[in-house]
Amino acid sequence: MKVGILGTGHLATTLGRAWAGAGHVVMVTGRDPRRADRVAGQIGGAARAVVPADFAARVEVVVVAVAWEGLAEALVLVGGADGSLSGRTVIDCTNAVDYATGQLKPSSDSAAELVARVARGAHVVKAFHLFAGASWPYSGPHDSAPVVAICGDQPEALETTGTLAGDLGARTAVVGGLGSARQLEEVAGFVMRVVAAGCNPRLAVPDVAGR
Numbered sequence: 001m002k003v004g005i006l007g008t009g010h011l012a013t014t015l016g017r018a019w020a021g022a023g024h025v026v027m028v029t030g031r032d033p034r035r036a037d038r039v040a041g042q043i044g045g046a047a048r049a050v051v052p053a054d055f056a057a058r059v060e061v062v063v064v065a066v067a068w069e070g071l072a073e074a075l076v077l078v079g080g081a082d083g084s085l086s087g088r089t090v091i092d093c094t095n096a097v098d099y100a101t102g103q104l105k106p107s108s109d110s111a112a113e114l115v116a117r118v119a120r121g122a123h124v125v126k127a128f129h130l131f132a133g134a135s136w137p138y139s140g141p142h143d144s145a146p147v148v149a150i151c152g153d154q155p156e157a158l159e160t161t162g163t164l165a166g167d168l169g170a171r172t173a174v175v176g177g178l179g180s181a182r183q184l185e186e187v188a189g190f191v192m193r194v195v196a197a198g199c200n201p202r203l204a205v206p207d208v209a210g211r
């Protein structure tokens, strides 16, 4: 798959490296072309930096790995507000969370719904926001594979996200439509708060066998 990563930070690099390792063609873009070049180099393999204006035309799926504060700006940069991502799977990894306190940043809707609002016509899926980028790829036992909870409104976009998660060694659990994104984003804040309280978040939820 031609995976386009919007963002040039830590998550862009770690996810990009994992997907490039799984054989995907990774293209990176961001507001700073030199940083995009550097990240493409760090990802290695066939990864390439592309200028924002060319990004949408060159990729099949978009992964948004941008700080909450720059989210709308970054989507506008790649033409999202003009419909460049219309019909495309756009995976939003944003944590609109204050990392120090675990508190959600004030917003009228979830980050994923903001993505859908700005990137006109995009098929937005919330995913990959809960695990550190450095967790990927997972290579432990299959029955302990991480479960990436995702939500979105378009079955094809959910399926594409499931394929990309599988290539990271994870499974996905679809928890609802995009209207569930706020709940998934709250979980990230919850996890941070439990960690800040000195506990392992794995032990803060019941151990219930899945069906």
Ligand SMILES: NC(=O)c1ccc[n+]([C@@H]2O[C@H](COP(=O)([O-])OP(=O)(O)OC[C@H]3O[C@@H](n4cnc5c(N)ncnc54)[C@H](OP(=O)(O)O)[C@@H]3O)[C@@H](O)[C@H]2O)c1
Pocket (backbone or CB within 6 Å): 006, 007, 008, 009, 010, 011, 012, 030, 031, 032, 035, 064, 065, 066, 067, 068, 069, 070, 071, 073, 074, 093, 094, 095, 096, 128, 129, 130, 131, 132, 133, 134
């Ligand atoms: N790191 C992780 O393990 C992880 C895991 C799950 C989810 N996330 C989420 O993924 C996103 C990226 O995290 P990160 O760790 O990669 O952060 P990071 O290393 O700080 O990178 C932030 C990215 O956002 C861009 N950005 C920041 N402010 C911007 C603005 N005002 N306008 C346009 N672009 C802006 C930065 O561009 P410049 O480089 O040009 O400043 C950079 O590409 C965040 O929403 C984070 O919550 C991160």
